[in-house]
Every structure is written in C-alpha cells, then in structure tokens.
Amino acid sequence: MDSENGQIMISEDQSISSSKKWIEESIISIFSIALILVFTAIGAEVAFSYFNGLSKGIHYLYALAVTFGVLGIIGAFFNSVDSEQVKTENDQMEISDVRSSVNSQSASFSPKEQIREWMDIILGIVILLVYSSIVAHVISYYNDGLSKGILYLCGFGINIVVFYIIGILFLLYVFLNKKYNNRRKVAIVNGKFHYEDLKKATNNFRDKLGSGGSASVFKGILDDGTAVAVKRVERPEHGNREFVAEINAIGNVDHAHLVCLRGSCCHMTEIGETFFIVYDLFPNGSLDNWIFPKAGQNGGYLSWKQRYRVSIEVAKALGHLHHDCRQRILHLDIKPENVLLDDDFRAIVSDFGLSKLMSKDESRTHITERGTYGYKAPEWGLPHGISEKCDIFGYGKLLLDTLFGQRYVCLDQDGNDIYRRYSDGGNTRREQRAFFAFMRKKLTQNKHLDLIDRRLVADGKVDENEVRTLVYVALCCLEEDPKKRPGDMRHVVDFLEEQKIKGITCIFPRVFPYKEYENQKNVDRFSREFRHKELEIATSNYCDKLGNGRSGSVFKGILNDGTLVAVKRDEPTSYGGKEFQEKISAIASIQHSHIARLRGYCSHMTESRIISLFVYDFFPNGSLDDWIFPRRGNHSSYWGLRYKIAENVARALEYLHDQRILHLHIKPENILLDADFCAVLSDIGHSMLVGKDESRIFTTIRGTDGYMAPEGFLGDITEKCDVFSYGVLLLDMFFGKRNVCFDSNGNHSDKQHGNSQEERLKFYMYIRQEVLPKGKALELIDKRLELVNKREARSLLETALQCVQEDPKERPDMRGVIKMLLTN
Structure with a gap:
C-alpha cells in the first residue's frame, strides 16, 4: 500500500503473500473441522452413557448440534467484543481522518455475501430443528405416553423460549456494553482526555479566551497544573469538517513556530457531536493583542525588533507547511488572531480549522471559499483553483497590520461597514491598487517610515532598512496576480532574515561559481519574466530610445497597466542561458531605495544571437x-x-x-x-x-x-x-x-x-x-x-x-x- 497516494500497488511479493494467506486459512479450516469432530465424538460418548435407549446415530447428531451451539455462542461473544474493538479503533481513526467506508460498503452486498447470509439462515433453522428433536427425545425418555408429534411440538416450543431468553440476555449485554463504550467515546482524545476532565479544567467552559467562526477557545488548567487552551467547535454543520481538518493538519506536524496538539475529544450528546481540541496555553495571547492599540495589553505593544522577528517566524512556519510536511498544507486563514505569542514573544501559527491538505504532486486545488474577509486572496472563486499563493497573500496582509499597527481593512462591530487605514486605501480591487501605488511611492521617495505605527517612530528604535524590506516584501506578497507573488515562503525567509544577497553570483562564473538553479530561485522571488512580444509592444518596437550605454541601448516603454518603464537591451550578448540567469539574479536580489529595481527580464533567441532585455522603473x-x-x-x-x-x-x-x-x-x-x-x-x-x-x-x-x-x-x-x-x-x-x-x-x-x-x-x-x-x-x-x-x-x-x-x-x-x- 502506498501511504501517500492511497493506491494499492500489486506486486510479486503481494501475490506470494496472498498464496501464503490462503494456505494458512486452509490449515486453520482443516484443524477446525477435526476439532469439531473430536468434540462431537466426545459428546456422543457422554450422551450414550446417560441415554441408552437412543440409537448411536442420534447420539452423534445430538452431540454435533450441541458442539455447533456451544461454538456459536462462543463465536457470538468474541464477535461482539471484536466489533466493539473495531468500533473503538474506527472512532480513533476518525479523529485522525483515516476513515473506512464501512457504511457505503454495507449498503451493497456481493453475491458471495448474499449466499453466505442465506446459509446462515438455513443453518439456524437446522440447529433449531435438531435441538427440538433432542428435547423431544429427552421428554419421551421420561414420559412414554405422549405421541411423537406432541413431543416434537413441546421440544420446538421449549427451544423457542430458550432462544428468546438467550436473545434477550445477549441484547442486554450489547446495550450495556454500548453504553459503556459511549462513555469511553467521550474520552477518545488519542487516549489522553475525558470530556469530564475538560469540563473540570475549564470550570465548565466559563473562562473564554476568544471566539470566531464556528469555534470558541477557553482557558483550562489540568490536574497536574498545566495551563491549556481548549478549542470547542460548536457549529454542527461545519464542526466535523473543521475538527477533522485541524487534527489532520497538525496531528503529525512538529515545528517550533507551529502550534502543538495536546489532545482532542469527540463528545456525543443528544443533539449530535461536539468536538474539542486541546493546545498549550500561550500567556501572551495572539498577535492582534499587541499590534492594535485598541487591544493593547495594559497599553503594551511589540517593539520593532519583535515585530520583525515575528514576521520571519510566521514565514518560516508557512514555508514548513507548504514544503516540508509529508503532505502540502495550506493554512488558508492567516491573520493576527491566528498567530500566538509565547513567553518570549515568539510567533506560533495556530487554528488549522480551515486548512487543506494537498499531495506534493498537486499545484492547486478546488475547494469551497473560506477564510477571513480582508485577508483572502483575490483568486478565491476563480475557476483555476487556489494554491499556497493564497497563504502568501494573507501573509502580505499580516505584514501590513504589523507595520501599520492598525488593520488594513476591518469590519465594524455589526460586521457591515468598512473603514480605511488611509484615504487612498480600501477594500475594492481598484482602491487596493491605488493604496499599493501609494505605498510604492512612499518607498521610492524614501519615506517608508511614514507608513509604520506612530508608536514605533516615537520610540526611535526602528531600523529603516528593515522597514523598507518589510514594506517591499508585503507589496510583493500582495500582487493581484498570483504568479507575481514570491514563489516560495522559504525565499521570503532568506530575504528577511539575512538582508543580504544570498546565492548571487558574479557575472563571471570562474571567479565565484554557484549553481544555476540557486540563481533562478533569487530571480523568481521578486521579479517576473516578460514575453518578448510584450516588450516589443510596450516600446513600440524599440523606437523611443532614451540613450546608449557600453553594453546596450535603453528604450522607453509603457506596459499594459499604463506603467512607464525603461527597457535596456543588451546586444549582442556574450553570455548564454546560465550567465543570463546569473546576471538577473545579481540585480533581482538587491533591494534599496537608491538602487534601481528590476521589474522583470526577457531572454529572446533569434537565428543568430541571444538578446537579453531588462525592465526597470522609468525615471522621468x-x-x-x-x-x-x-x-x-x-x-x-x-x-x-x-x-x-x-x-x-x-x-x-x-x-x-x-x-x-x-x-x-x-x-x-x-x-x-x-x-x-x-x-x-x-x-x-x-x-x-x-x-x-x-x-x-x-x-x-x-x-x-x-x-x-x-x-x-x-x-x-x-x-x-x-x-x-x-x-x-x-x-x-x-x-x-x-x-x-x-x-x-x-x-x-x-x-x-x-x-x-x-x-x-x-x-x-x-x-x-x-x-x-x-x-x-x-x-x-x-x-x-x-x-x-x-x-x-x-x-x-x-x-x-x-x-x-x-x-x-x-x-x-x-x-x-x-x-x-x-x-x-
């Protein structure tokens, strides 16, 4: 079985295993038949010693029936125990979303199963008749005056009463056992927690830490004094899905900046199931408590260094979810409320209730729209589906919140109107474009400090270069076109964490060689590749020349969105594909307000040469x-x-x-x-x-x-x-x-x-x-x-x-x- 793809791969080894299994089953069957015959012979000898008036054949028939009856009762008992064990295992598998399709399979029986069912019915009738015959012969042994018909009728009636009593006792056993297991089901939390324990720990769910969507979070203290957060999924129409999604996503994830699961609980009530998830408690709460003034903890707020570190840690967590887990995990609800802070104010990404698992082979998926308004990527609802770029967009919005100290967009208390951070900002696509243009202008004018939380500026402990870097990364993550956003959160981590060129090669490989694919990673971070035809149209076939340089000419161009650009054309080039990647890598990775930003690039092959083009911002x-x-x-x-x-x-x-x-x-x-x-x-x-x-x-x-x-x-x-x-x-x-x-x-x-x-x-x-x-x-x-x-x-x-x-x-x-x- 391939655990990742869930497909059965038949091989020669499996065929040999099937043959071995058939031989083992045959040996067990032969042994069982021999055992039944031995018990029948023993039973016949015992009956013959007590009932001398009966023939030897009747003795063997009675002994066979008794043996089948005893084995049937023993088998029923073990079957009920086994079914309860399987049921318990299925409950536990349901918690980890490893469910079987037993219900769907039981709805349609195969011909073999139908034959087996009829054979069970016939065998039951035969056993009933045999036992009736045994009782009739026993009665005739003590009372010879009754006719044979009366004897068989009495035997049949007595057997019905006995079977009825046995049936009642068996049903009572099943009922009591089911009730016991229902109580156990309340405590199915990977074998750790009981519902009553969680109820006691949370003081009957009174100390609420917060709520949102379809769940509430309560503070709890376990018997050993450990403080925990208990999440209760409350909406039955979505609770099961969110519970399974969250357990699935974080059950086996181990990362310093991802929340760790302590346990879970599925509690059966009269109205349905209620789901609980238990985490470690983070005393500093969530990020929104420390960046938004209205939610400040006694007026406290995160310093700039803490905010910059949190930005890196959230990026690391997303990079791990997207690329380092067995299955790719999309969080799909990145926002300040879902970023917890530990004792040292280090970020822990939480709340995987809306997450989606993807195989490593999938590039995008189609699911119903989910997430929080204001943090959702614009491609939601489009036919081509979604990808990890949705998380990257949400991360960009998180960076804006961290920078501004106010929500970029926010609903009022009734969830209706929207207020704007800046008059140029807003929630519509057009307003967002204007707002991002406003931010780029501030960045270009070296006025990026105008964008950040005023409380940080008053402290005077702000690193201007880090502010510039964070603003730039946020704008890249918030590109409307997913293809223009950074391709990998791990690249964002590199860019934020080191603030230096990583993997840049010099133009001459013999001096400082690096691998070509490392260069391509740098290029893909914050630049895009243009088509040659697109640049031809933008520059009107290279007619508006701005000037000549040592290695090429520069032309004025206008992109489709009206942006003015300068297109530098190096011709003829002395380098090929690898050298070209090295060159644009050196430019794309440099981010500074007084160094020209590379908007994009193009390598165009003609019949006789390679033409390399570089697209920069236009400087009037x-x-x-x-x-x-x-x-x-x-x-x-x-x-x-x-x-x-x-x-x-x-x-x-x-x-x-x-x-x-x-x-x-x-x-x-x-x-x-x-x-x-x-x-x-x-x-x-x-x-x-x-x-x-x-x-x-x-x-x-x-x-x-x-x-x-x-x-x-x-x-x-x-x-x-x-x-x-x-x-x-x-x-x-x-x-x-x-x-x-x-x-x-x-x-x-x-x-x-x-x-x-x-x-x-x-x-x-x-x-x-x-x-x-x-x-x-x-x-x-x-x-x-x-x-x-x-x-x-x-x-x-x-x-x-x-x-x-x-x-x-x-x-x-x-x-x-x-x-x-x-x-x-």
Missing part, C-alpha cells in the same frame, strides 16, 4: 549627466540638490559593499533621478560579488576609462575601485565638466577624454596641494551653481580627493565617505 528626469554637463539644455543650478545626490549615491554603494558587491561602473550616466531628484544607482548588471573570505578579486578589465581606479587596469579589484570612481563622480559634480584637467602650468584644459591616467593623478595631486591650501576651491566650482554652501563645497571636494588617492589603502571606505559628507 533621466540620468545625472543630463543635469551637470553644460552640453545639455537643462541643468541643475541648485547646489543643495547636487550635495543630496552625492549622499544618495554614497549610501547605495555602502549598501552594495555591505553585501560584498562591487559595482565597478560608477559614472554620471548610471545615476538616475526620480521625480523628486533623488538619486538611484543603475546598471548593476556588470557588478561582481566578492566571497566572504575574499578581500580582492583578480579578473579582466572592466569599467569606463576616466572613472577606473589605477589598480583596475591590472585586474586587482576591491571595493576601493568603487570608492575611486565615486571620487571622480564627485569631481564631475563639483566642476560641472567631465574629467577636467590642468596643463603643466596649472591652466585649465578642455581635454576631457584624452587625459592619460598619469595626467589625471597629477591633476588630483595639484588640487590637493595647490588649490585647497590656498582657499581657491570655489574658483573652480561650476559657475552655473547658485546658493553654494561654502563649507559643503569644500567638504565635497576634500572627500573627492580622498577617494581618488592613487594608493587604495589611503582611500576611505564608503561608510567613512558618508561620515565625511555629513560631519564636515
């Missing part, structure tokens, strides 16, 4: 070079804006270096500007990952001439190469010209791309030794700039010169750069 203000070099018609004349951009780029590089990622392509063209002129670092596709145990990488030359560090030409790559390029970027922003230089006499030169590396290093030395000490820095600044803060200008120039030191050891790291910009 273009790139930084459009605003600092005078060849452009538009330019930025506000000094404060340039200084803010310098800080934004520094923070983006600090994040990349913390994740052991080197950009290696820092220049104004790769700094994009959003609607508020916040800087966003782009072109991460040419980045490289440094291993945890590595401090440098030796590889081929990459980067743009004029921005590359001197050691980069030798293939000696460290994070200090990015620091050098950043210093050159600051000089571009300071001067308003690209890679300016002075001649040997200190006069300004218009040479921009012809400077050698040696000439540029001499120029940096000249500024450091001749210009700064004499206080002439402002004489070299971009003349178009207005409202220049002299201290900031000097600070920016000094920082730039520190970054472009020829010796990498003399350059600061990016954390030091930020400190220099903010403190000077």
